[in-house]
Each structure stands twice: as structure tokens, then as C-alpha cells.
Amino acid sequence: MLSGVLRAGLIQLRVLDYRTVDFYDNILGLQRVGETEDGRIMFKGYDEFHHHSVVLRKAESPGLDYVAYKVDSPETLERLKDETEKWGFPCTEIPANSDNPGYGKRYSFVIPTGHTIQMFAEVEMAERHPQIENPYPWEEAPKGMRAQLFDHLLLYGPNVHETERYFCEVWKMYAPEVVKLSDGKHFGAWLSCGMKAHDLAIIEYDRPNSLHHVAFRLEDWGDIGHAADLLAFHDLRLDVGPTRHSITRGKTIYFWEPSGNRIETFAGGYEAYPDHPQRYWDMDHVPRGIFYYERYLVDSFMNVVT
Ligand SMILES: [Fe+2]
Structure with missing residues (x-):
């Protein structure tokens, strides 16, 4: 698939x-x-x-x-x-x-x-890679927030509808979840190339080439709490969370690293399949779509990008 x-x-x-x-x-x-x-x-x-x-x-x-x-x-x-x-x-x-x-x-x-x-298509295997033979979960104890891997990113920019069309028609990705405008065009799309709810997300925004966030996967909700403790301890600025998305259902926390790039550390989310119906949101329900507990969008989340 x-x-x-x-x-x-x-x-x-x-x-x-x-x-x-x-x-x-x-x-x-x-x-x-x-x-x-x-x-x-x-x-x-x-x-x-x-x-x-x-x-x-x-x-x-x-x-x-x-x-x-x-x-x-x-x-x-x-x-x-x-x-x-x-x-x-x-x-x-x-x-x-x-x-x-x-x-x-x-x-x-x-x-x-x-x-x-x-x-x-090709990349050498890392020197310190996950174990292969009779593997332990890791070779050395994970440190800090225990980020497992670089997972996805959210891009802000114009022409989301056309961009989504490229990824779906050429890369054969699919969009498990979208936000629709009243004219039927997509304001935002969560695009998957496998069974993850998204490998790339794009949201309509005036300024081209803007980065909303880069997401790293954590193991579970406990690690998200641990990440929140660490970012408070290190005086990093929290944007939103810990909370849950309705869109993708991931559990999440957003904050800024010291240079101002927004980072998401997240866990969970549903398994996606290309034959499932596409879940869709209208603009009125986007606040609950993005932040299931809070049900409102803070200004910074909508307007601070790098
Ligand atoms: Fe994300």
C-alpha cells in the first residue's frame, strides 16, 4: 500500500x-x-x-x-x-x-x-542505529525529552489546494484528513504516504515558504509530560499543550526552541488507510479539530511562523 x-x-x-x-x-x-x-x-x-x-x-x-x-x-x-x-x-x-x-x-x-x-533513494546506515540482532529497544538510554525520530512537519504557505494535488497525484500520497472552505477547496491537508495519519501537513497562509513546526515522535503520553517538565525547567517558551488534537488524534505539546523554530513533540494518533473515508472539518470546527481539550486557537499558534 x-x-x-x-x-x-x-x-x-x-x-x-x-x-x-x-x-x-x-x-x-x-x-x-x-x-x-x-x-x-x-x-x-x-x-x-x-x-x-x-x-x-x-x-x-x-x-x-x-x-x-x-x-x-x-x-x-x-x-x-x-x-x-x-x-x-x-x-x-x-x-x-x-x-x-x-x-x-x-x-x-x-x-x-x-x-x-x-x-x-539512498542513504548510508547510521553508525549508531537501532539494534538489529536480538535487539534491545535502544542501545544507550535516551536522554532529554527522549525524541525517537523526526516524524513530520507543518508547512504554511499559499496554494494549498494545488500543492495537495501534486502530492496526491504524483507522489500518490493521500489525505486522511482535511479542512474545507465553503467553496470546497482545502484550507489545510494532512498527507500520508503510509499508515501514519500524516507525514506532511500544509495549511493556507499568505506568506510563502513559512514553517509552522517540526515534529518529533515520543513514545507515549508520559513522555509528553516529561517533555513539558523539561521545557519549563529550561525556560523554553510553551505555545500550546500538553493536549490532544482531534485531527490525527495525536497527543501533543508545542513550544519554541531557543532560535524560535516551533517544535512539536507528540505521541499516538490513529492508523490511517487509503481506503478509509476522508475525515473533513469545516472552518467553524477547526478549533476543536486542532485542540480537542481547549477548543480555541491561541493567536500565536495561528500567526507565529519562521
Ligand atoms: Fe504536527
Whole structure:
């Protein structure tokens, strides 16, 4: 049932300072993989096999450089590159082992929301990967918030309807859940390439290329409470939660890392199947859709992006 696109596998974020690097390392609890030649810092979750999955680039302002999705074979990669160009999005090739050690060739293109999306088929296995033979749940005790892996992200930008159409028709993703405007167009879409409720979410917003949040998976509700304790202890700014979404049903907490990128740590959510009916929301019910307990949307959640 998988579409050929497997998951979000690599993300590069802009951060301001060393305090933020320390956040990803010791508070969020990712494993530090190393540094690239030009000084970007590579991380991964303890439950990930990829060489690395999160790259931090020091810059003047926070935000998203790109997100890259893994596809199931070099053949799929070439086919999707051809179909993407035919769809009208020119692709740029990023050679293997160039800016990201351990990564095969990637193709990069821009979607109508203004974001840079990439796809790749090959990546080396991480040195510290989940155990394979008679495995323990982990090799070393997870630290900080015990983030297991980079899971998904929410992009804010214009042309959500057209962007959703690309991902559904070319990547063969499907949208288990959407928010509909009165004209039937989609204001927001949660897109899946497998059985997760979403691997990518997009919401209509005036400013192109905006990042709403990057989400890391935690094991359970207990770990979300632990994450809340840690972010209070470290004086990080809470946005919303701990709470539950109605959309996807994930349990969640939102906060800002020291550079101002919004992070979600979440657990749970329903299993999605492409033959299930699409769940949909009208605009009046969106507050309950997003925050099941509170039933209102705080301004910051709607309007603060990087
Ligand atoms: Fe999310």
C-alpha cells in the first residue's frame, strides 16, 4: 500500500546560536552525528537508521531550508523526478555525498507553497542505529525529552489546494484528513504516504515558504509530560499543550526552541488507510479539530511562523 515515497527523512533548519544546538542535543535528546565540512551540525533520533536526519545551519534568521523524503528505490526516484518535471516543477540534482555525508543523489524542487522539497533513494546506515540482532529497544538510554525520530512537519504557505494535488497525484500520497472552505477547496491537508495519519501537513497562509513546526515522535503520553517538565525547567517558551488534537488524534505539546523554530513533540494518533473515508472539518470546527481539550486557537499558534 506504500506509494513509493516512504517518509520524511532529512530536514535542514536554520538556527541562530550554540544554545539552540545544545537544545537539540541535550534537551530534545537527539544523537549528535557530527559536523559537515562547512560547519553544519548533524543529528538523528535514537530510533532512526539514516546516517542523520536533522541538520542545523547557523544563519541570521530561523526557519526551514528544505525537507527531503525517502523513496523506495533509485527507479522510483528517477520516475518521480520525471513526473515532477512534467507536472511543472523543475528539479535540481544534488550529487551524492556533497552537502550531506552519507546521502545518495537528491532531487530538489519548489512546491506552490514556496517550500523546497527534496527526494532521495539512498542513504548510508547510521553508525549508531537501532539494534538489529536480538535487539534491545535502544542501545544507550535516551536522554532529554527522549525524541525517537523526526516524524513530520507543518508547512504554511499559499496554494494549498494545488500543492495537495501534486502530492496526491504524483507522489500518490493521500489525505486522511482535511479542512474545507465553503467553496470546497482545502484550507489545510494532512498527507500520508503510509499508515501514519500524516507525514506532511500544509495549511493556507499568505506568506510563502513559512514553517509552522517540526515534529518529533515520543513514545507515549508520559513522555509528553516529561517533555513539558523539561521545557519549563529550561525556560523554553510553551505555545500550546500538553493536549490532544482531534485531527490525527495525536497527543501533543508545542513550544519554541531557543532560535524560535516551533517544535512539536507528540505521541499516538490513529492508523490511517487509503481506503478509509476522508475525515473533513469545516472552518467553524477547526478549533476543536486542532485542540480537542481547549477548543480555541491561541493567536500565536495561528500567526507565529519562521
Ligand atoms: Fe504536527
